[in-house]
Amino acid sequence: MYFVLLFYFIFATPMKKKATIHDIARELNINASTVSRALADSPRVKEKTKKLIQEKAAEMGYSRNHLASNLRTQRTHTIGVIVPNISRHFFSTVIGGMEEIVSEQGYNLIICQSHDSAEREAQLVDTLLANQVDGIILSIATEQSDGSHIQRIEASGKPVVFFDRECKTIQGHNVLIDDFSRAYELTDSLIQNGCRHIVHLGGNSEASIYQDRLRGYKDALEKNNIEFQEDWVFKSRLKQLDGQEIAQQLLAKDKMPDAIFSANDVAAIAAMEVLQKAGIRIPEEIKVFGFSGEPISAYTSPALSTVNQNPNLMGQKTAELLLDQINGTQLPVHNTIIPSEIIIRQSSLKTD
Amino acid sequence: MYFVLLFYFIFATPMKKKATIHDIARELNINASTVSRALADSPRVKEKTKKLIQEKAAEMGYSRNHLASNLRTQRTHTIGVIVPNISRHFFSTVIGGMEEIVSEQGYNLIICQSHDSAEREAQLVDTLLANQVDGIILSIATEQSDGSHIQRIEASGKPVVFFDRECKTIQGHNVLIDDFSRAYELTDSLIQNGCRHIVHLGGNSEASIYQDRLRGYKDALEKNNIEFQEDWVFKSRLKQLDGQEIAQQLLAKDKMPDAIFSANDVAAIAAMEVLQKAGIRIPEEIKVFGFSGEPISAYTSPALSTVNQNPNLMGQKTAELLLDQINGTQLPVHNTIIPSEIIIRQSSLKTD
DNA sequence: ATTAAAAATACAATCGATTGTATTTTGTGT
């Protein structure tokens, strides 16, 4: 037995026991509650003993155990964030914006990726709730789901804010851009530049953003007296491969479109490359318009027209809204619209 | 008093008290410890009562409180990650790789940004330690520091792995690429393509990666009998603005260089744009080589030569190494080198 | 039926900090 202890101390020395308030209390012949109050700078402790305790704490390398503190106070100062994919520029920028806001108030973010899987998203929600986060920020997976995990958040009473993808399962705060208007504007811009046969690369039709972009497209066609054609719409996950495949399909057709409106930049760029390799000139023969404002879009040749979604601002607003809820400033549930604008570049311009 | 309670229940209804193991125990006239064991599927509980308990738990919507559990077990299954900036493609991809690995073993990541400030980094380290993370992954800020916060990690006995930026403060695991060799190779490649006057845009000279890239550059010059000139090296933070300013400085000189080796892509692209706007043709008059493999580099015109750092793999290896340490598989401290390769594109090619 | 062994469950301490209440100490006025 002693042998084992010896063994333990020799080989596991890094495992130093951290000092607790009780250790400090013992050293000073004082009660732990006083130590706790002193370290919290409570007026209930005499200045002199406060100083004594704080010095001893520093000397012993004390650091408050947040687990214990959080358990007692029922607050963790931690916010759970679930996004489809952290390495997409849009999302990492949104998160950057959130971080700016929450860190000012001493909050931390736990960031998780759903990879657009509803099942994983549900898992993550449960983990976050079990970890007692103070609130959840969620960009819902495009994959269809019964929304039961969303209801679990609601049942927990924890504040939640949705961004980018609107939540229809429960009444909650959504921070969005006006996908419909931007889609309308960009489609209209293509038409003004002479396009009459505009193909749309759309995303999962369960997701509100893709529904709205499609609606904007349809509406612009209608207003310009262009008949909407079902087979001009290609639905996919809008990954690089999807863009490439759809471009191939277009190349195989008798009649090529004179424009492509892709619901994201990744697919737009992929399609553009395939078309160009096949000898098609952009924007002369086909104009292309993307969506989501990836930084790459400025560097493609020709530069890709797209939509700036102000992701940093979106992150800030989302975080502010959540903190307001956490702090009890009960705001009426509503949707916040973040300003956005279409960016017209070479790829969609008229050429004479 | 009752009135206050009434008020509370009417207006704060979302605040539902979650069921605890004690609640379940009370309902079943059983002891909480048995409930705890049943939910952990311990063999010490009869199958019949286990089922009873699990059903009741489900019925009451029970969910384990990780705070309490973590406090007792002294493990949080949470890993703290500190990176300079989450929205840089390299880092978000590294994090993606980490997440793939740790989520398999039921771990979560707390992701923080240091913005390359040593002070903020130190703060974050303390917060993470106070939150009792099971380990820390760190890409050290380039800003100089006394390294005291690194020593605090060591003192805590918590496992730590460094990646991308080597830690010289303490002996620890580092996951790196061979910056020296890649810098050597790319400089040599420029020389083979006829360049004799190669300017280097370097980063903070405290950071090992920038030291090594500079060394590779110097070494390649020396091996090719080209005299190293101090004023060919421009040190900066390698942001967009830095690249632009340095390009302006170059334009103002009597004799322009015939190549630029930038220690990152952002500065390389910024410089390239300024030079091109001034009428200089790339790669005909000046060849440019970047570093870090930003996706944008493939889309600039001309496409930018760069170095692929395999960030996803780097994240995976880093996470594996940390988990090994957490799980007690004590590996000897060492540096892990992730394969990397130079990507030669249009911007650095010889033109005849 | 008796009893030892094995199985199942109950008890109680613990993790570390917080906080309402009780107690002791200090200070003031007379």
Added chain:
DNA sequence: ACACAAAATACAATCGATTGTATTTTTAAT
């Protein structure tokens, strides 16, 4: 010096789950 209020500190319960030990119940063997 005494009473009394105010200030400072101590006590003890609590947050919710875990776990070593003690106790009760069940099973099996004689």
